Amino acid sequence: MTNIIIALPKLDDAKNIKNVLVRSGFRVTGICTTGAQAISQADSVQDGILICSYKLPDMIYTELQECMPVGFELLLLASPKLVQECYGNDIVCLSLPLKVNDLISTLQMMMEGIRRRRRRLRNQPKVRSEEEQNTIREAKELLMVRNHMTEEEAHKYLQKCSMDSGTNIVETAEMVLCMQK
DSSP states (O other): OOEEEEEOSSHHHHHHHHHHHHHTTOOEEEEESSHHHHHHHHHTSSSEEEEEESBOSSOBHHHHHHHSOTTEEEEEEEOHHHHHHHTTSSOEEEESSOOHHHHHHHHHHHHHHHHHHHHHHHHSOOOOOHHHHHHHHHHHHHHHHHHOOOHHHHHHHHHHHHHHHTOOHHHHHHHHHHHHO
């Protein structure tokens, strides 16, 4: 489920939006009245959506966007005039006065984008450091010499042991190397 943080200068407005979202099945992880509070809450979660107004007591939305951690999207609530100024900033905007159906459908659209991004990142092959690659290579070489395996067999052996033990292949390779000592 996607984290939603609401940052509005008036706490009552933030609570009202939270209540609407919770009744609609969304999870609101925090409400706050300043940009600093919003950034602090965003830093404590992996990704999500920040709903904010054009101006908070300590910063405007562009400063807030620059400080947000990677993985967060901004939903700006502003007057129609200010919304026109925001186009092209990779920010989703909704005009005030706010319509509940517009808010819910916009959040659903943004959440689907976040789900797609998570899936794409999860399906990308993991990039290993040179040190990790060397550990795997050394473990395969040890298996090839000691157990007379081909490189492919040694790699499959490491993969199988990794899956069976619930560890990643680098940890499995480190265990193989430790057993040699």
